[in-house]
Amino acid sequence: MTQLDIVDVGHTYTHGVDEERWALKPLELTFEAGKTYALVGPSGCGKTTLLNILSGLVRPSQGQVLFDGADVTALPTRARNIAQVFQFPVIYQSMTVYENLAFPLQCRRWDKARIDAKVHQVAEALDLDDRLRQPARRLTADDKQLISLGRGLVRDDVAAVLMDEPLTVIDPQLKHSLRRKIREITEQFRPTVIYVTHDQYEAMSVAQEVLVMKDGRAMQQGTPEQLFEAPSSTYVGYFVGSPAMNFLTVDREARGTVTLGGRPLAVAWDIPENVGEAQVGIRPEYVEIVTEPGPNTFPATLRGVRDHGPQRVLEIEVAGQLIRAKVPREDGVPASEEFLVQLPRAKTLPYADGRLILQS
Template sequence: MAEITLKGLGHSYKANPKSEADYALKPVDLVWEQGKTYALLGPSGCGKTTMLNIISGLLKPSDGQLLFDGKDVTAATTSERNIAQVFQFPVIYTTKSVRGNLAFPLECRNWPKEQIKDRVEYIAALLDLTEILDYPARKLSADQKQLISLGRGLVRNDVSAVLLDEPLTVIDPQMKFTLRRKLREINRATGITMILVTHDQSEAMSFADEVVVMKDGCVQQSGSPEQLFARPNNEFVGYFIGSPPLNLFSVQFRNECLYVPVLDQLLPADAGGSIETIKVGVRPEHLKVQKSSEEDPQAQVTGIDDLGIEQVFSMLGRNGELFKVKSRLNRDLLCGDSVEVTAAEKDLMIFKEGLLVR
């Protein structure tokens, strides 16, 4: 187990990168504490797998340093780093039993048989594999095979971190929640640092203590799920985190304030700059609506998606802007209804040139 530090760490697949655009991973500084869970989140091609492969030792960075507990391991091999990696598709020994798969890493290190037996049974209990320890691994389901892959990484007691490269891809959707919960339980029980790569925000937000949001090889923001949801650093993070994503409204200058036409609301004009570069953001969960009898209502309901306990309302503002409202309280609303829309000032975020300023 180790604290992992990325110090100006970056990588270009080109031999002689000449500009920032040549980098698959632009130089970044991050510190990941021992024993926590982390997620690298972003669209395909954003650099998250490149970062993971650098940490594991499969790829040597073209810039910067990688430190484990303050020790420079940039040039160290994968085996010297004591990293366990679980890939997108299960990697198991099909000729061995579940027990044989879990025991194999310890047998390679010449552990005493009794210690191997005790350790394998401990890890099997953590993963709910005890009842099938002596089953042939080839006959198991995809999620059980992935648990074996994870178990082989956890069975060693000298692992610095467990790297999870989209390991839930092959898992049945109904099993994904259970496996994410199991990973969290294992992290709490063992204290092993876990780093998950995913493009699925629900996986990242429900798994990680801290989420690193990436785009175009650049870290956009790193923080807790609560921080990313409540205070996104920029419009991309605001849009990428949350379902539905952040609403962004145009503004006008009025009486030395910012006026938001959709909300018919004034805000302090402390952002400065051209009005075209300023947007006001608000989460769909933070908008309140009620039916309106006004001749010129603020908005009209154009669509309703029922999510069970909640509903998502598609809205058309009177200024032509489209936005979403997520609510449990408006089951009387129908498509075509006119509504008034309000939001508390504390829930409104001001972005200038795409960056959060308030």
């Protein structure tokens, strides 16, 4: 496993356009050895461009790519010792599962006994050990994707495993178990993994660190918990979490205090006076339905109810603005359309001009 560094790397597919229009604006990133990272963002945000720069398929317009400190920017893909898992499983159809897993090791001239031990170790982790003698073409798409991943894992010296939307062709009911399996085996084998997806739920469930991208820029990198608890921008707050984070426009009063619909609102930390348009963000999971008035309680009106798996999402109007509360389904629906909500102070974060105000 290898650390990958992106040093001032930027890319444009069209020469001569100004940097604002580059597919990837110059950025610095470190992918630590042995960790799984997800690159997530909407279509066209630059995820594949970044992945292709790491694999060597695209030579960046500027900057350097370092593998354990060595400059690989000019090296082609085959010289980078990476494993790739694509949207569609790429396996040797005419070979058995065993032969597919053994092939990269035969190319490296490992001896038979060592190959055999390694193939069995990886096949067991992938739950494919009972199908080693089967032709690989007979396997289902999710098992074929596991073989693609396994072919990277058998190589102890692989620098990184790059995965590009690997669940695209997987049946929805199998996606959940394949996500879990990928997480388990990357934790066991600890390769450096860069996993591209446009699905924030997939990113949060597979990766230890998630990089949220927008318009060729890295918006925030952090653990799933950091992105959930403290999105650095309203964009990340909307993009990560389901339903999205609530953002409410508030009024600033003297000495950094704020009001919502004319009532005082205590926020996690103070808002300096010199910031732009102020909002507060609160996750639907933290909005509470209460019966007694108290700190940070506001009159609310129920506007809609949606079921969300074992949870229920209440659409609520507070101070003329629509927010969502996510509550356990067994809690039922408030008896009256008019009730009180509480926005717990510690979970109510201040934003100005779309950016989280940093705690001073």
